[in-house]
Amino acid sequence: MSIRATILEQITAIARQQNKHLVPLTDQLHLVDSGLDSLCLAILVANLEDELELDPFASGTVAVPVTLGDFIGLYEAATV
Amino acid sequence: MAAAVPTFLGARRQARPVVLNGNFGWLHAEPETAGGDVAILLCPPLSWDALHSHHSLRRLADAFAALGYPTLRFNYPGTGDSQDPTGPDQFYPGQDETGPYASQIEAGGNGDYWSLWQDSLNQAAVWLRETTGARRLVLAGVRIGATLAALVAATRNDVAGLALLAPVLRGKSYIRQLCMEAQLETGISVKPEDGLDLYELRLSPETVQRIGTVDLQTLRFAGAPRVGLHVAIFEQSSSRLVDGCIDAWTRQGVSVCSHSFDPLAPMLQQTIHGDTQLADLSGLLDWVCEIAPAAPPANRPAPVIDKQMLVAADQIETPVCFGDDARLFGILCRPLYQTSDIAVVIGNTGRDPHYGVARFAVEFARHLASQGIASFRIDFAGLGDSIGPAGQEDVLSPLFETDRSADISAAIDVLQAAGFRRVAVHGLCSGAYHAFHAALADPRVEALLLVNFPVFFWQPGDTVEQLVRKQAPPAHYAAKLLQRDFWARLGEREIAFRSILMTQFRRLGEQAKLRCLVVLERLGLIQPVNPARRAMATLQRRGVRTIFLFGPVDPGIAAVEEVFGRGATELDAFGAQMCIIPGVDHHISGRQARLATITRMIDFINDRETVVTDGRPAADIIHHHRAAVAA
Numbered sequence: 001m002s003i004r005a006t007i008l009e010q011i012t013a014i015a016r017q018q019n020k021h022l023v024p025l026t027d028q029l030h031l032v033d034s035g036l037d038s039l040c041l042a043i044l045v046a047n048l049e050d051e052l053e054l055d056p057f058a059s060g061t062v063a064v065p066v067t068l069g070d071f072i073g074l075y076e077a078a079t080v
Numbered sequence: 081m082a083a084a085v086p087t088f089l090g091a092r093r094q095a096r097p098v099v100l101n102g103n104f105g106w107l108h109a110e111p112e113t114a115g116g117d118v119a120i121l122l123c124p125p126l127s128w129d130a131l132h133s134h135h136s137l138r139r140l141a142d143a144f145a146a147l148g149y150p151t152l153r154f155n156y157p158g159t160g161d162s163q164d165p166t167g168p169d170q171f172y173p174g175q176d177e178t179g180p181y182a183s184q185i186e187a188g189g190n191g192d193y194w195s196l197w198q199d200s201l202n203q204a205a206v207w208l209r210e211t212t213g214a215r216r217l218v219l220a221g222v223r224i225g226a227t228l229a230a231l232v233a234a235t236r237n238d239v240a241g242l243a244l245l246a247p248v249l250r251g252k253s254y255i256r257q258l259c260m261e262a263q264l265e266t267g268i269s270v271k272p273e274d275g276l277d278l279y280e281l282r283l284s285p286e287t288v289q290r291i292g293t294v295d296l297q298t299l300r301f302a303g304a305p306r307v308g309l310h311v312a313i314f315e316q317s318s319s320r321l322v323d324g325c326i327d328a329w330t331r332q333g334v335s336v337c338s339h340s341f342d343p344l345a346p347m348l349q350q351t352i353h354g355d356t357q358l359a360d361l362s363g364l365l366d367w368v369c370e371i372a373p374a375a376p377p378a379n380r381p382a383p384v385i386d387k388q389m390l391v392a393a394d395q396i397e398t399p400v401c402f403g404d405d406a407r408l409f410g411i412l413c414r415p416l417y418q419t420s421d422i423a424v425v426i427g428n429t430g431r432d433p434h435y436g437v438a439r440f441a442v443e444f445a446r447h448l449a450s451q452g453i454a455s456f457r458i459d460f461a462g463l464g465d466s467i468g469p470a471g472q473e474d475v476l477s478p479l480f481e482t483d484r485s486a487d488i489s490a491a492i493d494v495l496q497a498a499g500f501r502r503v504a505v506h507g508l509c510s511g512a513y514h515a516f517h518a519a520l521a522d523p524r525v526e527a528l529l530l531v532n533f534p535v536f537f538w539q540p541g542d543t544v545e546q547l548v549r550k551q552a553p554p555a556h557y558a559a560k561l562l563q564r565d566f567w568a569r570l571g572e573r574e575i576a577f578r579s580i581l582m583t584q585f586r587r588l589g590e591q592a593k594l595r596c597l598v599v600l601e602r603l604g605l606i607q608p609v610n611p612a613r614r615a616m617a618t619l620q621r622r623g624v625r626t627i628f629l630f631g632p633v634d635p636g637i638a639a640v641e642e643v644f645g646r647g648a649t650e651l652d653a654f655g656a657q658m659c660i661i662p663g664v665d666h667h668i669s670g671r672q673a674r675l676a677t678i679t680r681m682i683d684f685i686n687d688r689e690t691v692v693t694d695g696r697p698a699a700d701i702i703h704h705h706r707a708a709v710a711a
Contacts, residue, residue, distance in 0.1 A: 013317050017341075019349040038264035039128055046257035050249075050321055055256060057263075064264060 003052065003075050010047050014040050027069025034068065054078045094145045097399035097409070097465075098152075099388040100207045103200055104161035104399070104411075105154025106138075106465065108145035109212065115377035118240065119214035120144045120368070121205055122153040123221030123229040127258075127279050129348060130159065133222050134433040134464060135476055136347040136359045140220070142474075143361055148374030150212040154204055156197040156228075159280065160435050161411055161442060163392055165196055193283060194290045201232045209238070213377030216240040218368055222347065224248045227294060233309075234301045240372040242311045243364055246341045246348060249321040251294030265669055279438035279669050297324040305333025310371040314341040314364065335371075339363055351431045352544060356476045395449035400456075403490040409465040410434065410458030410491060412498065413445040419452025422526070422685060423500035425491045426457040427484065427515060429508040431476050433464030437667045440508065440674055447678045453685060456495055460487045460514070479510050480538040488518035492525070502526050504685055509534055509636075509666065519624055520615055528619070528626040529681045532666055534636045536612035536643065548635060591642055598650070612643040616654040626656035627684045629677060631664030 001009070008025055015022040015035060022035040031041060041064070049055045056062055056078040065071040095108045109115065122137055124130050137153050144151040155162040205217055218241035221229030226247035233239040248254040255272050262270040262278040270276065272292060276283040283291075301309065311334055315322050318338075326336045343360035390397040390411075398412045411434070426441045428434055434457045435442045445455040462468030462477030466487075492503050504527035507515035512530035519525040535547055600606045601613070608614045619626060628648065630637050637648075640658055644650040648658035659680060664673040 017316055017345055017348065019346070038261055041264060042257040042261035045260045046253040049253050049256050050319060057256070057260065061269065063269075064260075 003054075003079065004072050006051055007044075007048065007072050007075060010044055010051065011036065014043050014047070018043075025068060027067065027072070029068045030066055031064070031068060031071060048075065052079075094142065097388055097401070098154075099390055099399075100154065101200070101203050102163040102390065103154050103157060103204070104390060105152055105204070106141065107150065107152050107208075107211065108141040109150035110145055110148065115211075115213035115379075115381035116148055116150045117214055117375040117378050118149055118216050118218060118372045119208045119212045120149045120151040121201070121208055121217055121219050121229075122151060123201060123219060123225035123232075124153065124155070124160075125221075125223035125225045126156075126159060127281060128350075128437075129223045129225075131432045131437065132350060133347045135351070135431075136344070136361070137222070138465065139358070139474055140361050140364070143365055144368070147365065147369065149218075149368070150208070150214065152204060152208045154200075156193075156200050158193060158196070160433075160439070161390070161397070162200075163390055164446075165193075192287050192290070193281075194287050197228055198232055201228055202236070205232070205236065205238070211381055213379035213381035215378055216372060218243065218372055220245065220364070220368075222246060224254055227251065227254075227296065230296055230299060230311075231294070234299050237303055239309060241368060242309070243314065243367065244311065245314045245344060245364070246316045247296070247313060249296045249319075249325060251291040255288055255292045265665075277671060280443075282671070297321065297328050299325075299329070301329070301332050301334060307333045307335075309334045311336045312364075312367050313338045314344055315339070316341045316345075337367075339367070351476055352479060356431075358474065392446070395446060397445075400494060402494050403461075403466075403487065407467040407469075408458060408461060408487055408490055410456050410494070411445070412454070412456050412494070413449050414454045414498075415449040415452045417452055418454065420454075420685070421500060422502040422504055423454040423456060423495045423498075424448060424529070424685070425488055425495070425503060425505045425515075426455055427488060427505070427507045427511040428458075428460050428463050429511045431463055431479060434459045436508070438669050438674065440668055443674055444506070444678050444681070448682060448685075451682050451686075453682070454495070454498075454500060456491050458487065458491045460484045479544065480513060480535075480542070481540070483517070484514035485518045485521035488514065489522045489524075492522060496524070504529060506531070506681065508532055508668065513538065516615075519619060519626075523622055525624060527685065528624060529629070529684060530626065531629045531668065531677060531681075532631060532634045532636050532664075533628050533640065535639050536615065594643065598645075610643055613654075616644075616651070616656060620655045624655075625684070626651075626654075627681070628656065628658040629664075629680060630658065630660050631666060631668070631673070632660050632662060634664075634666055 011025065011034070012022065018040050020035045020037070020040060023029065023033065025034070036044070045055070045057060052075065054075055056074045062074070065074055094110055095106050098105050098107045122141060124137060125133060141151040141153050157163060157165045208214065208217065215238065217239050219229040219233050219239055220243040221227070222245045226244040229242060230244060230247070233242045258276055258278055258281070259270040259272055262276060265278070272288045273285055275285040276288050311329060313322055313325065313336070315338055322338060326338065329336045343363055345359070346357045347359040388399055394416055396414050396416065398414070400410050400412050402408050402410065426434070426444060429436050441457040445457050448455045459466035460477065460482070462472065462475060462482070467473050468475050468477055488505060495503055503524055505515040505518055505525050506529040507513065508531045512533040513535060515528055515530060516533065516536070519528050594610055597606070597609050601608055608617050628640055628651070640648045651658055661673065661676050661680060663670060664677055668674050668677055
């Protein structure tokens, strides 16, 4: 499964688990407007570390991206 | 055959508060049997997970007890109502220097919570066996509580079953989650090697490092092969980590199975909005009944000590069941050195249990005690550890719709019976709303400490979403218009534009009407017409002192400013005041914000002035922060 698909699948699963209403996921979507709160985003990053063995935030210097597209791009770049 | 989930058997018939080695908990057991050969130890999660799962774990404990399993649920050291293993240089001056964990803290140098929590679980297991006569235990843990349960179960030979509910399988991922949460809350990058300060958790770098090294795939069960030990993983989604655990543990002789967590999912969901779907516990109950059937105790149980108290350097805390049929619950916190005859009632925030987000109520109570002031932190009926009305014992009661005045009055009865002549009531968000209305209903209330007060009156049919929408200033929606995806979402009918527009028009219309009435009121031509102004006038006549405390961008400011003008300067005329505390968010999640808020409230109780607003008027601070946020 591609990184993009994994991220989108995780977002959908977390929204369901946390009973959050997701808006349609587009690259331009601001994460804060997605329906996920800070706890959900934190769970997302933790789950992605488990699933992808990637943690682009590990250095502590990377800010959380504003849009979903930037977020996916960050993970895709981390595999290169 | 599926085990029917037993309903609550009657007010306080089967659950009693207990204190074990400085940790607070509840023992759920049928009074007729008192004990059982198999006992259940519930291992709660931390932080938000603990708040969200509190109600489900209470139901689960009741259900186990009704099936013949004595069940203990408790708070780890430094969580919930348990004592704080912190030194004298920490948040509470002088607290716990002689507490049960003093030697461990000293030995660890920094309070290694990870070890303390595992130790406390082992101590709870011993206590549970001695108290109930059980020979075997089933440990059931949620999220990081499941991780702790697994680590402890692996070292014990009396564990027959281990139920892991949405377990954290790798500590590193959990730490990443907490660091990310802290970063999103504060906007400041958080590195695990610096330790973690998030909500009530204050973890040293060593503790963070220890949690980060946990990987349950490498868990070694003592005495393997552990034939006879059953493990059930209730997983949120299938993952290679779950598969790894099943493989590794099966090789050690453990019988492992996996189930979906989906029926239990409401256990971890926020419960603020509307009716709450209850977690379906039947799968878990069935599994336990199958692997470790309930049986009468083989050993004679030791009697439970009736009077349970949490004693620390500054205070004595006593669990109290009160109200009609003792359905309500609270913890009376009395200072060792009482300096005031006033006591503070602390109610629930939202639908969270009485200890509150980031344990704010506990911190407030213990800080009050350090200043010689008593408090009574309570659960309203149907929340936390208080039982709802007959027929609705298992239902989480609504946020605003339920009148809490009777609950607060019952708490005041307890305080007056305990000798306190004067009473203040504190609440945060919806708790502040209920405190305000309790003061209107009960003339014994002398002071109100209202933090992030959301609304003066809740109308039937109102929703939290409507409230948030109404309180958002027009500028909020103007800014939204500039966002690219706003128009796309509008086109896809994701945004109820007409509804937003109508709400804003109504709000502006109401404000204009109110301004006119206030002018007439000031001229002495009319009595206060607005219900909120009438209510404040009533409190003023009764001599109630009121303070509204807000974080700089809290939406509740709009509710007060709408009625009492910009900066709420007109509150002066009603003997009340509004104070803005920099750095405070809606939950008061930051440690410094909690301390500043608590300090301001204690100074208000003591009728002292605190400078926490940079000396500027409230309106200036609000304006400054709004401008900063907009930028």
